[in-house]
Amino acid sequence: MIKNIRAFIAVVLISALIGALSATFVTTKIIYGERQKPVEPPEKTQTFTVKEAPIPDIAREITPAVVGVVTIYIDYDFFFRRVESQSIGSGIIVDKNGYILTNAHVVEGSNRIMVYLYDGRKFKAKKIYEDGELDLAVIKIDADNLTAARLGDSDKVVVGDRAIAIGNPLGLTLQRTVTAGIISALNRTIAVGTQKSMTLIQDLIQTDASINPGNSGGPLLNGKGEVIGINTVKATEAEAIGFAIPINIAKPIINKIIEKGGFEKPYIGVECIDREMARLFNIDVPVDGGIYIVKVHKDSPAQKAGIRQGDIVLNINGEKLTKVSQMRKVLYTLEPGQKVKIVLMRGNDKITTEVIIGKE
Incomplete structure (x- = not known):
């Protein structure tokens, strides 16, 4: 009987966590991660044949596909005067026709979205898709001569793989900052928001590549320069713990939007x-x-x-x-x-x- 009551309480708690969709991304609580099975040490050093590119080459290839996403919010003060505020995030061009993948929390509630390209051009963007539960969004700009990133396979990522993050930490003054590290863990579950408003995000990639405010929506790359994740949040209670949404979750969404114009x-x-x-x-x-x-x-x-x-x-x-x-x-x-x-x-x-x- 006691065991059944515990299970019922657990289900209620989990359901409440999953059901809350209005995250404010103020705090991050790491709930658990995939347990790594013990592996017997090999008798001799293994040789891997997967060829990785030097980080400078990866940065040169992918940087033109990384964009700054500036969201403008319009409010009114006590005297009903119009007041504008803005926040800055990152995004990655996934199609040469102007489709850009970013985080939902970067663009949610915005009155206007501006995209800043690598070559100095800027464009007004249209929001095509937004899902707060996944923390993914797709926006679109009408522009030519765009560079699209290559998408990898996040199901093939293993702990210890190289990880490279590119984004705009702390705003456009530090735009397209490149940081590198490794894949620290897989299948992480975190709760983001405040105690009153919490969202549970599952199956995340954990990396020690530096991710800071403004990096949200930027790409996490593997050693071949392919996008394997979309950076979403860092742990506030520790250093060198950041998380990315696996790109394979976003692929069918992107494909349908490119094919049909919506999802x-x-x-x-x-x-x-x-x-x-x-x-x-x-x-x-x-x-x-x-x-x-x-x-x-x-x-x-x-x-x-x-x-x-x-x-x-x-x-x-x-x-x-x-x-x-x-x-x-x-x-x-x-x-x-x-x-x-x-x-x-x-x-x-x-x-x-x-x-x-x-x-x-």
Whole structure:
């Protein structure tokens, strides 16, 4: 009985964390990260054949694709006089037609967005997409002669890989600052915001490459100069701990926006955590892999398909799941109205069901 009560309380706490979407990015709390399995030391030094480029070459190639994102906010003072304020972040050009990937918290609530290019030009930008839960946004400028960055595969990143961050720390006076380090950890979960308004961000890449205010929205690169993440936030209680959103989460969003001019977020109506976090809250996950369903939204496609709180999603359309980001990546390739086959574990029973994708 006590164990059931603890599990119920844990589910309520997690659901409250995941459900809060109005983050103010004042504090950062690191909740947990992927546990590294012990590895037997090799008998001799291994030789790796992946060729990495020198950092100066990477910086020369990618810097023209990094932009300054200046957001203007309009308010009124006590005497109803117009007052303008602004904040500065970073972005990365992902398509030569002017599509730029950045953070949602860089552009949210803004009245006007200006983009500053490497060659000194500046353009007014249009917001195409914004998702505070993922902290991702896509904006667009009408400009020619643009340099687009090469996108890598964040699923292939391993701890110890080279990591290079480029952005505008502390504003445009230090624009396109290059810092380097390594991938420190994977699959990090952090809570950002204040105690009254907290957002949970899962499956992040952790790096010791220096990330500071203004770097938000800039690229995290691998040793080949490919974008593997979008820098989002640093730990406020420590140095050399920064986080980036894996680029593979953003790829299907970018592809649909480039192809169709917009993105309708597929929706099935569940909130999930992976098995490591479930165990942190003393929730028993009896299977290897899978993601734990914390909440099923009322009248959602998932509820209509018979999915319940406490079910464990093993795979979607045949793709085995171990992280929430994998589920998003699969769903984001689909369109509202399409059917998706989901395999669940409920207790000791394996269940297969079909869900018709909705939209948010």
